[in-house]
Amino acid sequence: xxxxxxxxxxxxxxxxxxxxxxxxxxxxxxxxxxxxxxxxxxxxxxxxxxxxxxxxxxxxxxxxxxxxxxxxxxxxxxxxxxxxxxxxxxxxxxxxxxxxxxxxxxxxxxxxxxxxxxxxxxxxxxxxxxxxxxxxxxxxxxxxxxxxxxxxxxxxxxxxxxxxxxxxxxxxxxxxxxxxxxxxxxxxxxxxxxxxxxxxxxxxxxxxxxxxxxxxxxxxxxxxxxxxxxxxxxxxxxxxxxxxxxxxxxxxxxxxxxxxxxxxxxxxxxxxxxxxxxxxxx
Numbered sequence: 001x002x003x004x005x006x007x008x009x010x011x012x013x014x015x016x017x018x019x020x021x022x023x024x025x026x027x028x029x030x031x032x033x034x035x036x037x038x039x040x041x042x043x044x045x046x047x048x049x050x051x052x053x054x055x056x057x058x059x060x061x062x063x064x065x066x067x068x069x070x071x072x073x074x075x076x077x078x079x080x081x082x083x084x085x086x087x088x089x090x091x092x093x094x095x096x097x098x099x100x101x102x103x104x105x106x107x108x109x110x111x112x113x114x115x116x117x118x119x120x121x122x123x124x125x126x127x128x129x130x131x132x133x134x135x136x137x138x139x140x141x142x143x144x145x146x147x148x149x150x151x152x153x154x155x156x157x158x159x160x161x162x163x164x165x166x167x168x169x170x171x172x173x174x175x176x177x178x179x180x181x182x183x184x185x186x187x188x189x190x191x192x193x194x195x196x197x198x199x200x201x202x203x204x205x206x207x208x209x210x211x212x213x214x215x216x217x218x219x220x221x222x223x224x225x226x227x228x229x230x231x232x233x234x235x236x237x238x239x240x241x242x243x244x245x246x247x248x249x250x251x252x253x254x255x256x257x258x259x260x261x262x263x264x265x266x267x268x269x270x271x272x273x274x275x276x277x278x279x280x281x282x
Contacts (some may be wrong), residue, residue, distance in 0.1 A: 001200040004155075004180055008130065009120070010124050010127055010128065010219045011122050013124050013125065013127075013128040013244035014128055015189055016130055017094065017132060017145070018132075018135070019127075019275070021109050022093070023094065023132070025102050026093065026094075026136070027090075027136060027139050029086065029090075029133070030082060030086055030087065030090060030136055030139050030140050030143075031139050031140070031143040032143075033078055033081060033082050033086060033140065033143075034075075034077075034078035034140060034143045034144035034147050034148075035143060036072060036096070037067075037074065037077060037078055037081060037144075037147075037151075038067070038071075038074050038144070038146075038148065038150075038151050039151070039271065040270050041067050041074075041076065041151075042152075059197050060100075060150040065146070066150065066157070066158070067152060067176065068152060069152075069153070069158075070148075070152065070153065070154060070155060070156075070157045070170075071145075071147070071148025071149050071150075071151065071152035071153060071154050072145070072154060072157055072167070072170050072171065072174060073148070073157065074144045074145070074147060074148035074150055074152070075141050075145050075148065075174045075177075075178075076174070076177065076241070076244065077144070078140050078143070078144035079137070079140060079141065079142070079144070079177060079181050079240070080241070081237060082140050083181055083184070083237050084217065084234070084237070084238075085217075085236065087136055087137065087140065087181070087185060087201070088185060088213050088234070089210060089213065090132075090136050091129065091132065091133055091136065091185045091188055091189055091192065091198060092188060092192050092210045092212075092213050093131045093206050093209075093210070094129055094192075094229040095129045095188070095190075095191070095192025095195075095196065095209060096190045096192045096195055096196050096202070096205035096206035096207075096208065096209035096210070097196065097202045097205060098125040098126075098128070098129055098193055098196045099122075099193065099196040099205075099275065100195075100196040100197075100198075100199050100200060100201055100202045100205035100206075101196075102203075102208050103199075103200035103201075103202075104201055104202045104203075105202075105236055118275055118276045119272065119276060122193070122197075122271060122272055122275050124227065124281035125193060126189065126190065126193055126271075127267065129189040129192070129193060132191060133182045133183075133185040133186065133189060134179075134182040136182075137178050137179075137181045137182040137185075138178060140178075141174065141175075141177075141178040143255075145174070154167060155167055156170070157170045158245045159244050159245055160241065160244050160245045161245045161246040161247075163246040165246070173201075173244065176243055177240045177243050179245075180240045180243065180253065180256075181237075181240055183256075183257060183260060184236075184237050184240070184260060185260075186257055186260045186261075186263075186264050187233040187260040187263030187264055187267075188209075188213065188233055188263075188266075190263055190264040190265075190266075190267040190268045190271065191209065191212060191233070191263060191267045192205070192209040193267070193268070193271045194267040194268075194270045194271040195208045195209050195212070196209075196271075197271050197274040197275045197278065198274065206217060211245060213234075216232045216233060216234050217234060219232055220234055220235065225277050230255075230259075233259060233260065233263050234260070235256075236252055236253075236255050236256030236259060237256065239252030239253050239255070239256045240253070240256075
């Protein structure tokens, strides 16, 4: 019965997380980003056509110039636009609140009395954060696909390499890109979970996780730190664009997944070591 009880605990954690108003607000903001991008591109394209010039695609996230030709590119653009800030920010909030939020609410001790067990509860919390990574990424992708189909034509698309692929294959690559983007957030999820075990304040854990995210993003922009940048968890995030090449470039994608697995192993182990030895007073 223990595996079945574990599944029940996981189901309960998923429902609790996804029903929170904070989580719903984060998902609503993520869904709104593709809408804003699509509407902005549509308005700019209409304005350029009315004035007889301009392609409106000289600046912005990757694939932005291709949206007017194929709405499927809005999926890639929205993921490229949300991955550096919006998606990891949402994951950082959920991960930072995973353990510390229960402690601050006074419910952590009751969960352990259930009896859930510290290791099982920690694994369940991490699985819940990983599920949120996937849900948040799919929300962005589905919203972008809906807006792309509504505002722009759909059909065969041109890869970065200049080759043409069918719409069905392009849709499959969009799904694969969404999965890679979700996997790219697993390292941050483990880091946030570790931070969440260090404090009994959910707000402090969320702020610290987001602060570490911002710090890593700043370090990524300093040329003098190029020797350490390949070891920062956001370094290979945008490598998912290589899935739109023909043939696919796997080098950056593999390095990204390996780096996320390393962060997950290191900070997941640190979270386990901390959580299984700390005194639970709330």
